[in-house]
Amino acid sequence: MREVFQQELQEVQERLVEISGLVAVSIDNATRAFNESNVELAETVIADDAKIDAACAELDELAINILARQQPVARDLRIVVSALRISASLERMGDMSEHIAQLARYRFPDKVVPKSLRGTFKDMGALDVVMARMLVELLKTEDVTIAEAIRNEDDKVDSLHLSVFDKVLGEKWKGEAVDTVDATLASRYHERFADHAVSIAKKVQYLATGDWVPTEV
C-alpha cells in the first residue's frame, strides 16, 4: 500500500514536470510568435493551450483520487494539495502564453509593439522562457536553489514591466492608442506568467524546507 502510494506521488510529480514542459514550449512559441509576428506559431500556441488545460484537469483528478484512496496525512497530504495548486498555476501560465499569442495573431501581419519597445519585450519574453525552463528543472529535482533563481529572474521581469510603462508614458512615445493598449496588456501577461512561476517556486521551496506557504498567485 505504502509503496503504491509512493509510486502515485511520483506519478503526480512526473505529470507536473510534463505539464511544466508543455508550458515552457508554449511560452517559447508565444514569445517568438509575438516578437516575430508569426501567425502560424501563434495559432499553434492557442491550439496547444487546450492540451495544457486537459493535462491539468487529469492531474487534478489523479490528485483527488489519491486523496480519496490513500488518505495521506502530514507532508504527503501537503504534497498532494500543493500539486493541485501548482497545477492551477501551470494552467494559468498556459493562458498567459495563449494571450500573448492572441495579441500576435490580432496584429498580424504587423508587429504587436512599435520598434522602441521590441527590445524590452524580447528580453521579457526570454526571461519568461528561462523561468519556465527553470520550473521544469525545479519540479524534476526539487532543488531549492532553482526556486531562488526563479525569484531572482522575476525581479528582472518586474523591472522590465515597469520600464514598459516608463516608455509608454514618456515624452518620446509616439505610439497610437492601439500600441499603448497592446503594450500594456502584453507587459501584464509577461509579468503574470513570471508571477505564477514564482508562486510555484515558493510552494516547492516551502515543501522542500518543510514550511508551508499560503495560497497566493
Add this chain to the structure above:
Amino acid sequence: MREVFQQELQEVQERLVEISGLVAVSIDNATRAFNESNVELAETVIADDAKIDAACAELDELAINILARQQPVARDLRIVVSALRISASLERMGDMSEHIAQLARYRFPDKVVPKSLRGTFKDMGALDVVMARMLVELLKTEDVTIAEAIRNEDDKVDSLHLSVFDKVLGEKWKGEAVDTVDATLASRYHERFADHAVSIAKKVQYLATGDWVPTEV
C-alpha cells in the same frame, strides 16, 4: 466523529461566506474609490486586502486539517478540495479590488479615466459589486439559480470590457497614453474580478449538481 465532520464542513462553508462578504465590501469600496477618486477609501481597500489574504490562508489550513483528520471521500472530499479552490479565487478577487483601488490612489486627485469612459466603468463596477453579493448568497444557499445569474452578469461585464477598447481605439478618443494605460488595466481588473466570480459559481454549481469541474479561473 461523523457529526464533528459535518460541523467542520459547515465551518468551511461559513468561512467562505464570510470571506466572500469581505470581498464584496472590498469591490464596493474599490469601485467607489475609483469612480469618485476617493483616496482614503482606496487606502482602506488596500489595507483590507491583507485581511482577506489572512482569512483565505486560515481557511486553507482548516481545509487541509480536515483532509488530514477526517480523510473524507467522494462528495465530501470534493467539497473540501473545492473550498481550497474557491478560497484561491476569492483571494484573487481581493487582489483585483486592491489593483482597482491602487489606480485610484495613483491618479488622485484626478479621476482615473476621462469623462467619456466614466459611465462604462461605473456600470462595470456596479456589475462586479452585484456579482460579489450574488456570490455571498450562492455560497450561503448553494442555490444554483444564483450561479446561473452570476454567469449572466459576467456576459454584461465582458461586453462592457470590449466597449472600453472600442472607445479607446475609436476615432473620438482624445485620451493621452496614461489614460489609455489606466483604462486598459482598469478594464482588465474589472473583467478578471467577474471571471473569478464565475469560476466560483461553476464550482458551486457542479458540486450541487454532482458533476465536477476542472480547475480554471
